Amino acid sequence: MRLNPDSQKPLYLQIAEQIEEDIFLGRLEEETQVPSTNEVALGYQLNPATVLKGMNILVDERVIYKKRGIGMFVCTGALNNIKQKRQNNFYAEYVDSLVAEAKKLNIEREEIIKMINRRYIDE
Amino acid sequence: MSNINLVNINKNYRDVAALKNVNLTFERNKIYGLLGRNGAGKTTLLNILSNRIFPTSGQVVIDDKNINDIPKQISNIYLSGESNLLPESMKVKEIFKWTKEFIPSFDGELALRLAQAFELPIKKRVQSLSTGYLTILKDILALCANTEFVFFDEPVLGLDANHREMFYKFLLECYVNNDSTYVVSTHHIDEVANIIENIIIINEGSIIRDTTCESLLSEGYTISGKIEDVDKYIADKNVIGFDTLANTKSAYILSAEKITELPESLQVSRINLQKLFIELTKKEASK
Incomplete structure (x- = not known):
């Protein structure tokens, strides 16, 4: 987990994103236990309330769930949900910034499409 | 208890x-x-x-x-x-x-x-x-x-x-x-x-x-970029301090408002709490 204390983004959101990333990359598999609030708090020197707030975002999004008296676990289907969410955000996250940067560099629309095609051919 | x-x-x-x-x-x-x-x-x-x-x-x-x-x-x-x-x-x-x-x-x-x-x-x-x-x-x-x-x-x-x-x-x-x-x-x-x-x-x-x-962190933010760009942006803002390095500048701004339009040449990051604290507890005379 990597947290950036200088970021404008609140730490609890960063925690939620990092756990999500761990699930997305397969570091945390479905139905396995997520590190406890206290473990994360002690490991990263954060107030447990901050960590809990981040975890609760993922509970609301049905990415993780609470097993009473045991801890938090990754939901079945969490990976699919995360992929779905990221697909929905793909345009805003990547296409917008790609076009904005291209405009700053005076790269023509046709040129971008060519580059994307080249990237696929290289594979 | x-x-x-x-x-x-x-x-x-x-x-x-x-x-x-x-x-x-x-x-x-x-x-x-x-x-x-x-x-x-x-x-x-x-x-x-x-x-x-x-x-x-x-x-x-x-x-x-x-x-x-x-x-x-x-x-x-x-x-x-x-x-x-x-x-x-x-x-x-x-x-x-x-x-x-x-x-x-x-x-x-x-x-x-x-x-x-x-x-x-x-x-x-x-x-x-x-x-x-x-x-x-x-x-x-x-x-x-x-x-x-x-x-x-x-x-x-x-x-x-x-x-x-x-x-x-x-x-x-x-x-x-x-x-x-x-x-x-x-x-x-x-x-x-x-x-x-x-x-x-x-x-x-x-x-x-x-x-x-x-x-408390939402009471302000830090803006960094080229000196001219930063100066232009902060002209009508409540600036509580700044640091300059070569031709870049970081300005610490007190504002509860969300940042709406930020020029692409500027970066925004978390407010410096120490600077905020110093500003909040300054004696009137030294302001």
Whole structure:
């Protein structure tokens, strides 16, 4: 987990994103236990309330769930949900910034499409 | 025992008002940061909270009762104070035993473990400890007190960076392992920002902030970029300070409003808490 204390983004959101990333990359598999609030708090020197707030975002999004008296676990289907969410955000996250940067560099629309095609051919 | 409430507290020393109409609530199982400049009233506040001194007016209320009417409850409060009340000629390990006599909840085993971690020589006498190690001894006693409320007055005074980090780590560990409330007075706002939940800023005897760290952070932001670009952006903003390096500039801006239109040449990041704290507690004359 990597947290950036200088970021404008609140730490609890960063925690939620990092756990999500761990699930997305397969570091945390479905139905396995997520590190406890206290473990994360002690490991990263954060107030447990901050960590809990981040975890609760993922509970609301049905990415993780609470097993009473045991801890938090990754939901079945969490990976699919995360992929779905990221697909929905793909345009805003990547296409917008790609076009904005291209405009700053005076790269023509046709040129971008060519580059994307080249990237696929290289594979 | 539940919360500790301060109700309309005033404290005067002769004709100097040390605390002015202070109203605060300390809830169970939270970590508070008490921040203020030298002489702001932090120590007076902690001394009143732990019933070591009496307010001129107002009262300390626990479970709807005045603190003076419930003497037993005072043993649930531990203050690690600035003034040294430890017997000078006693050895550290004797201090641990002696503390256990007064505070039954004191965890002597943990104290020995922490002493080892901090490399505090337990066979030395109090009078031969350096400033830093005297602070460490007081910190260990407080961390191991296991009372419902634990107040630290300047717990990192004289500690090097390594020991400060260790103190914060053990504070979090103790917090996670029991349900005590910890109040930490300090000037080092950036060091404690991530581990405390609530922040209280006291200035010239008055409480000027009583809020969560998160909402304090939302009071402003930092803008960086080329000097001209930054200057243009901040022209109509409330700037509390800036740093320049070569031809780039970072400006610290006080604003509760969300950033709407930011030129692409500028970057935004978290406000510098230390700068915010300095600005909030500046004397009118030096502004």
